[in-house]
Amino acid sequence: MLKFLIPLLLFIILIVFLAIGLTNDPRYIPSPLMEKPAPEFTLPRLYAPTATFSPELLKGKVWLLNAWTSDCVGCRQEHPHLLELARQDIVSLVGLNYRDSNQLAKSLLEQTGNPYRIVVTDTKGSVGIDYGVYAVPETFLIDRKGIIRYKHIGPLGPDEIYGTLLPLIKKLKQEPA
Amino acid sequence: MKLTTQTRLSAVILLILSSLAVSVQAGVEVRKFSSDEQERRYHKLIDELRCLVCQNQNLADSDSQLAQDLRDKVYQMVTTDKTDQEVANYMVERYGEYVLYNPPLNSITSILWIGPIIGLLVAIFLLLYNIARRNKAKPVTLSEEDRKRTRKLLEDDSADDQKDDDK
Numbered sequence: 096m097l098k099f100l101i102p103l104l105l106f107i108i109l110i111v112f113l114a115i116g117l118t119n120d121p122r123y124i125p126s127p128l129m130e131k132p133a134p135e136f137t138l139p140r141l142y143a144p145t146a147t148f149s150p151e152l153l154k155g156k157v158w159l160l161n162a163w164t165s166d167c168v169g170c171r172q173e174h175p176h177l178l179e180l181a182r183q184d185i186v187s188l189v190g191l192n193y194r195d196s197n198q199l200a201k202s203l204l205e206q207t208g209n210p211y212r213i214v215v216t217d218t219k220g221s222v223g224i225d226y227g228v229y230a231v232p233e234t235f236l237i238d239r240k241g242i243i244r245y246k247h248i249g250p251l252g253p254d255e256i257y258g259t260l261l262p263l264i265k266k267l268k269q270e271p272a
Numbered sequence: 273m274k275l276t277t278q279t280r281l282s283a284v285i286l287l288i289l290s291s292l293a294v295s296v297q298a299g300v301e302v303r304k305f306s307s308d309e310q311e312r313r314y315h316k317l318i319d320e321l322r323c324l325v326c327q328n329q330n331l332a333d334s335d336s337q338l339a340q341d342l343r344d345k346v347y348q349m350v351t352t353d354k355t356d357q358e359v360a361n362y363m364v365e366r367y368g369e370y371v372l373y374n375p376p377l378n379s380i381t382s383i384l385w386i387g388p389i390i391g392l393l394v395a396i397f398l399l400l401y402n403i404a405r406r407n408k409a410k411p412v413t414l415s416e417e418d419r420k421r422t423r424k425l426l427e428d429d430s431a432d433d434q435k436d437d438d439k
Contacts, residue, residue: 121327127368194337220341227366229324229338 126227126246133160133237134225141192141200141214148189148215150241155272157264158187160235161211162228165192165199170232173250177210180256186264190214193223193231236263239272301340303347314350317359318343322371330373 128134137149150160161177163170181188190211192200197216204214217223226235236245245263247255305311315332321342323334331339331346342363349359363371375381414422 124324124368124370127365220337224341224345224366227368229367 122230123248124229126243128227128235128243129246131243132241133235133243134222136217136222136225138191138215138217138222141190141197141216144197144216148213150237153187153189153237154241155239156187157239157267158189158237159260160189160191160226160237162191162193162223162226162231162233164195164231165203166195167231169250171207173232173252174207174210176251176253176256178208181210181212185261187212191222191226191228192216193228194218194220234260236260236267238267239270301343301347305351310350313356314347317346317350317356320373321346321360321363322373324367324371 133150135150137147140146140148177188180186188211190213192214194217197218200214200216204211215222226233230248232250234247234251235243238244244267245260247260251260303311303314305314318331321331323329323331323336323339323342325336325338326334329339331342345362346359349362354362360372369375369381375384377385
């Protein structure tokens with residue numbers, strides 16, 4: 096009896112592990128940047144190329160950094176939700192235009208609307224590397240001390256925005272700067 | 273037009289060769305190194321670092337934009353005399369230990385490293401246990417009655433076989 100039970104038991108354990116594996120998203124890789132200071136950078140702004148932006152300017156505020164490109168499908172998916180979020184005026188949304196042409200980025204925002212308070216242009220992708228961006232769109236939530244508190248990979252939908260982001264933003268706004 | 277076997281064969285060979293040529297390596301940027309040592313280190317590093325976009329390829333094999341950027345970064349770091357450890361740390365700080373094809377031994381990865389050894393030890397133990405048990409087993413002895421029955425059964429069986437053959 097035991098002779099059959101042991102292999103059966105092992106088989107069931109194996110199946111359970113494989114089943115758990117199936118529910119995991121292989122594209123989700125936990126970021127080592129979580130709970131670490133947002134990497135500093137200075138980049139030109141899309142609508143004012145002579146002016147620059149760096150995260151330091153938003154110290155003391157809770158803000159979102161959203162990495163996007165004009166040719167990414169997921170970015171178009173989340174775009175209306177970002178516009179809706181911007182309309183509520185709860186949090187500063189900074190767009191990191193990653194490895195894109197300024198012209199294409201501008202024309203897309205003109206066509207579909209601009210949810211960003213500031214758009215910075217990371218033409219060479221070096222800031223993207225510092226933030227460990229590997230699959231646009233990616234969104235970072237940065238607290239008043241300049242620490243990355245949350246990262247989302249892939250398009251943001253209502254579930255992520257209203258279920259996760261907004262409650263977290265509310266909480267972070269109450270923390271001391 | 274009829275293809276001769278020979279032309280068909282050479283077409284197949286050509287096809288195989290051309291597909292090989294594509295799959296060799298994507299990381300073929302022309303790089304200049306000040307020493308062979310640097311070049312060797314560069315190739316070793318891009319072989320051991322994973323491309324995050326196409327997860328089952330290394331930086332050397334991947335043609336993605338990010339892999340190209342990261343190869344540039346590795347090149348830049350190697351030519352400015354950064355150690356292999358510094359390059360690996362740079363990548364891990366940004367993308368996590370997932371980028372390393374050769375993960376370091378720590379509390380999270382310990383099961384990866386120790387698991388196979390434990391499996392081997394268990395297998396050896398079970399093997400030795402079974403061998404010992406088999407050696408201990410007593411040979412089966414048959415009584416005279418058993419022998420008679422066995423003989424009878426065997427005879428009946430061969431008689432049946434005979435009948436089958438006759439059919």
